[in-house]
Amino acid sequence: MSHHTPSPILRYVARPTVPFIQLYALYVLGHGEDGPGGGFQGGVIFAASIVLLALTEGWPYGRGQLKRGFTDALMPFGCLVYSGVGALCLLGGGAFLGYEALTTSLDPHVRNHMHHYGLMAIEAGVMITVTSSMLTLFFEMSRPEPGDPWELDEEDEAGGQHG
Amino acid sequence: MNHVYIAATVTVLFGVLVVLRRVILGPTVHDRILAVNVIGTKTIVLLALVGFLYGRPGFFLDIALAYALINFIATIAVLRYMERRAALRSRGAANLAEEDDQ
Numbered sequence: 001m002s003h004h005t006p007s008p009i010l011r012y013v014a015r016p017t018v019p020f021i022q023l024y025a026l027y028v029l030g031h032g033e034d035g036p037g038g039g040f041q042g043g044v045i046f047a048a049s050i051v052l053l054a055l056t057e058g059w060p061y062g063r064g065q066l067k068r069g070f071t072d073a074l075m076p077f078g079c080l081v082y083s084g085v086g087a088l089c090l091l092g093g094g095a096f097l098g099y100e101a102l103t104t105s106l107d108p109h110v111r112n113h114m115h116h117y118g119l120m121a122i123e124a125g126v127m128i129t130v131t132s133s134m135l136t137l138f139f140e141m142s143r144p145e146p147g148d149p150w151e152l153d154e155e156d157e158a159g160g161q162h163g
Numbered sequence: 164m165n166h167v168y169i170a171a172t173v174t175v176l177f178g179v180l181v182v183l184r185r186v187i188l189g190p191t192v193h194d195r196i197l198a199v200n201v202i203g204t205k206t207i208v209l210l211a212l213v214g215f216l217y218g219r220p221g222f223f224l225d226i227a228l229a230y231a232l233i234n235f236i237a238t239i240a241v242l243r244y245m246e247r248r249a250a251l252r253s254r255g256a257a258n259l260a261e262e263d264d265q
Contacts, residue, residue: 010239021232045229052236055243
């Protein structure tokens with residue numbers, strides 16, 4: 001961070017908005033059924049909040065929030081959640097992603113509820129994968145290069161690589 | 164009541180046209196970025212108006228909120244890119260000058 005001093009005005013405007021953007025991302029995830037949105041859109045909005053942090057606080061700070069090893073692990077984890085819920089439905093005797101099979105109850109009210117929970121679980125899996133994929137794309141494409149005014153310090157580079 | 168919404172929508176659209184002139188003619192890049200940002204702000208109002216016009220304000224206000232957040236980040240990203248490019252250029256010019264001296 002030594003070469004690069006972000007504008008204080010931008011920092012004080014951008015920093016407080018980040019938690020609100022993240023909260024809105026969760027709202028978009030939760031209301032995917034009866035509003036615009038769902039897992040993909042929520043994930044993109046969540047990733048945008050971290051991109052905003054990286055733009056205003058510098059690349060190393062943004063990457064420090066979600067380290068490379070963490071996002072690399074999250075990408076397959078989201079797929080695992082998705083396919084895991086689908087496989088659980090298979091184990092329950094239903095079709096792949098047939099959420100009603102997740103409960104043994106025959107009460108239509110309970111089965112309807114289970115449908116919502118199953119849908120929410122796979123949407124959360126989609127959101128995790130999309131967020132980490134978007135952040136990986138952004139951080140690897142904007143990685144500072146030698147000779148760049150935004151050049152990394154030695155310890156920042158190490159943290160970005162192995163953290 | 165619908166007439167009021169339609170009149171307001173047309174007025175805001177006219178405002179977009181006025182600012183679009185600055186996007187096309189804008190002498191500097193900063194004029195264009197500011198104008199595009201103003202169009203983004205007008206688009207948010209436009210989305211809200213269209214939402215009331217179609218009788219589904221909740222749906223459209225969600226889209227308007229998302230648009231507001233993304234638009235803000237995009238403007239910062241473009242400005243960041245320009246700042247970085249200017250810094251790279253000035254550094255490149257300084258290096259060239261040093262080579263000339265030697």
